[in-house]
Amino acid sequence: MDAVALVQDAVWASTPVAFAATGETIAERSGMLNIGLEGMMLTGAFVGVITTSATHLLWLGFVAGIGIGAAIGLLHALLTLWAGLDQVVSGLMLNLLAQGGTTVLDQIAFPGSNSGTVATMPNVPIPLLSKLPYVGQILFQQRLATYLLLPVGIATFVILTRTTTGLRIHAAGEDVDAATLEGVLVRPLRLATNTVAGAFSGAGGAFLALGIAGGFGDNMTAGRGYIALAMVIIGRWNCLLVIPAALLFGLASSVGIQLQVSSTHVPYQFFIALPYIVTVLVMFGRVASKRAPRQLGQAWEVEDVGGRR
Amino acid sequence: MSTDRGIKPSAYGNRILDASARLRWESLIRPDAASYVLGAILSIIVGGIALLIFGTAPFSAWKSLFQGAVGSQTAIGNSLTVAAPIALCGLAVVVPLRAGLLNIGGDGQFLVGALGCVAVAAVMPHIAVIGAIVLLLAGMVTGAAFAAVPAIGRARFGVNEVVSTILLNFVAAELLSWAVDGPLRGGSLPQTNLVPGTFLLPKVGSQLQLHIGVFVTVFVILGVAIILAKTALGYRMRIVGSSSGVTRYLGISAGRITTGSLVVAGGIAGMAGAMEILGVQGVLIDGYDPGYGFDGLAAAFLGGGRPVGTLVAALVLGGLHAGGNLLQVTTQLNISVVVVLEAILVIVTLVVRGFSARMLHQRAQLATEA
Numbered sequence: 110m111d112a113v114a115l116v117q118d119a120v121w122a123s124t125p126v127a128f129a130a131t132g133e134t135i136a137e138r139s140g141m142l143n144i145g146l147e148g149m150m151l152t153g154a155f156v157g158v159i160t161t162s163a164t165h166l167l168w169l170g171f172v173a174g175i176g177i178g179a180a181i182g183l184l185h186a187l188l189t190l191w192a193g194l195d196q197v198v199s200g201l202m203l204n205l206l207a208q209g210g211t212t213v214l215d216q217i218a219f220p221g222s223n224s225g226t227v228a229t230m231p232n233v234p235i236p237l238l239s240k241l242p243y244v245g246q247i248l249f250q251q252r253l254a255t256y257l258l259l260p261v262g263i264a265t266f267v268i269l270t271r272t273t274t275g276l277r278i279h280a281a282g283e284d285v286d287a288a289t290l291e292g293v294l295v296r297p298l299r300l301a302t303n304t305v306a307g308a309f310s311g312a313g314g315a316f317l318a319l320g321i322a323g324g325f326g327d328n329m330t331a332g333r334g335y336i337a338l339a340m341v342i343i344g345r346w347n348c349l350l351v352i353p354a355a356l357l358f359g360l361a362s363s364v365g366i367q368l369q370v371s372s373t374h375v376p377y378q379f380f381i382a383l384p385y386i387v388t389v390l391v392m393f394g395r396v397a398s399k400r401a402p403r404q405l406g407q408a409w410e411v412e413d414v415g416g417r418r
Numbered sequence: 419m420s421t422d423r424g425i426k427p428s429a430y431g432n433r434i435l436d437a438s439a440r441l442r443w444e445s446l447i448r449p450d451a452a453s454y455v456l457g458a459i460l461s462i463i464v465g466g467i468a469l470l471i472f473g474t475a476p477f478s479a480w481k482s483l484f485q486g487a488v489g490s491q492t493a494i495g496n497s498l499t500v501a502a503p504i505a506l507c508g509l510a511v512v513v514p515l516r517a518g519l520l521n522i523g524g525d526g527q528f529l530v531g532a533l534g535c536v537a538v539a540a541v542m543p544h545i546a547v548i549g550a551i552v553l554l555l556a557g558m559v560t561g562a563a564f565a566a567v568p569a570i571g572r573a574r575f576g577v578n579e580v581v582s583t584i585l586l587n588f589v590a591a592e593l594l595s596w597a598v599d600g601p602l603r604g605g606s607l608p609q610t611n612l613v614p615g616t617f618l619l620p621k622v623g624s625q626l627q628l629h630i631g632v633f634v635t636v637f638v639i640l641g642v643a644i645i646l647a648k649t650a651l652g653y654r655m656r657i658v659g660s661s662s663g664v665t666r667y668l669g670i671s672a673g674r675i676t677t678g679s680l681v682v683a684g685g686i687a688g689m690a691g692a693m694e695i696l697g698v699q700g701v702l703i704d705g706y707d708p709g710y711g712f713d714g715l716a717a718a719f720l721g722g723g724r725p726v727g728t729l730v731a732a733l734v735l736g737g738l739h740a741g742g743n744l745l746q747v748t749t750q751l752n753i754s755v756v757v758v759l760e761a762i763l764v765i766v767t768l769v770v771r772g773f774s775a776r777m778l779h780q781r782a783q784l785a786t787e788a
Binding site: 144188192193194195197198199201202203205206208209210212213214215216217327331332335336338339342376378379381382385386388389392393 | 468472473520522567571575577578580581582584585586587588589592593595596599600712715716719751752754755756757758760761762764765768769772773776
């Protein structure tokens with residue numbers, strides 16, 4: 110078992126969750142709870158596969174996945190902010206909608222067992238850096254989308270903590286009334302953060318289908334959206350911690366696959382369950398902060414403060 | 419902000435009741451019948467659009483659905499039979515919700531309960547009536563034990579129950595797969611032995627074919643409704659769920675109430691799993707995952723978080739599922755189309771209910787100001 114290859118696989122496997130978790134960090138910082146990550150990832154995966162199999166362009170499929178994810182994120186935001194639906198209800202029902210919808214559409218679009226197998230994204234080693242010992246193989250021999258993670262993560266962190274917009278997002282998530290009185294337009298802000306979260310999740314899902322699996326399978330996300338939620342909590346709503354936390358999932362996943370191959374006594378079901386068990390255990394370990402953004406998940410009406418719509 | 423030192427309010431679970439404390443509390447207490455009717459009509463329309471996207475003529479599709487749901491005595495029997503586990507799993511959401519927790523692990527607790535039932539059935543002597551009761555209890559205990567993990571996690575470690583219960587669903591599925599493939603395997607196929615006939619639940623009605631578990635379900639729901647609404651325990655749960663912070667002063671142990679509510683929920687869902695095995699399936703097959711936990715979630719939301727409302731919603735969803743079987747035959751659509759229509763039903767109905775509650779609230783405000 111090559112340890113370096115193992116970690117390389119872990120980074121690769123954790124990319125979808127990392128994307129979704131980063132986007133969700135932004136949304137939750139603004140006080141919006143988006144449990145619909147699972148559905149957004151799944152739809153992103155499906156749309157990505159459909160687009161790629163129709164156009165034979167991997168990057169277009171990836172972009173399409175981002176787009177549909179953003180659209181669902183926007184829908185979730187509209188349902189909760191404008192139509193007054195509870196955030197958890199909206200998220201869970203959108204998940205159901207996505208799970209059912211993609212399964213039905215998958216059967217229509219790809220009848221038979223060939224669920225739209227497409228070519229996967231190729232491994233693109235970065236010229237000089239990939240020659241570095243250990244780190245080179247782990248970090249710099251990945252797919253293009255995985256390389257995006259680091260700059261995107263840093264950019265998100267910088268935006269959230271160093272810019273006025275980030276400050277407004279924090280404000281909306283901690284004390285909505287005060288934020289409104291200071292002139293922050295909370296509702297459009299939350300609309301935007303949720304759409305962004307959806308876009309990230311769509312990207313994660315599209316990568317899962319196009320960069321890892323090479324096709325679509327019913328409910329292929331298998332709870333990754335919920336794991337991303339856990340990662341946000343474990344990472345204490347800090348982008349720079351959330352992405353390494355997602356690596357946790359990737360490690361459990363790739364270690365599981367390795368052990369599955371090499372061990373004959375332990376049933377394979379244990380290794381499939383391993384990532385979920387590990388995630389729950391980490392949450393038990395009080396690694397996670399309980400300092401959630403105070404407005405997380407709370408519905409809020411502008412009229413209560415006397416702010417303008 | 420509440421500062422109940424017994425247990426910190428969950429960012430996820432309590433917010434539902436906090437949010438409901440405002441405009442939605444009215445709609446939770448006094449459901450506006452008109453909004454339900456309007457919600458149903460709009461759901462049919464929006465669902466029809468979805469069906470169009472799936473390439474089916476909406477009108478005939480809905481006709482198939484209605485026919486499969488209530489078109490014959492057999493259909494009604496099917497609807498009620500499916501409605502029972504959905505109602506119980508909905509109850510598994512409602513009970514913790516009253517105490518401020520959101521239990522999304524109903525599916526996993528259901529599966530574990532089914533597993534426990536089958537496991538005990540394999541080793542139990544064949545006694546007729548007591549045997550079935552013991553098996554149902556076995557399901558209940560297994561489900562409760564499984565739910566104890568996230569319950570303790572929430573109370574003692576502050577682990578968010580929304581995420582932990584969902585993740586444990588996947589663990590439960592793998593547990594079932596291992597057990598049915600391994601220790602409990604009956605023969606060459608990945609499934610258990612058939613449950614001995616003495617344990618199977620008797621059926622009522624030659625065409626309805628309702629197993630008595632369906633009637634038990636109704637009693638359970640009514641019982642829980644009474645407990646939640648009329649007893650001191652139910653009152654205490656509501657106080658804990660309101661996260662108002664007064665539990666310390668009233669001598670209520672918030673931790674015990676929340677833990678207990680989640681464990682009870684697991685027991686209810688587990689019993690539903692056992693009931694399905696003894697009343698419908700008769701065997702446990704690898705990959706068995708009817709998803710009643712999520713249907714129960716939908717029923718609980720549709721029912722406004724109240725037991726009787728959940729029962730009514732479960733009847734509707736049961737009909738939807740039964741009708742979906744016929745729809746699958748007539749349109750060749752994947753059975754998941756039922757899930758799509760279900761989600762649409764919940765979203766549209768709740769949106770309509772929310773708007774109507776807001777309108778009523780504004781009208782009431784105007785009336786008092788005038």
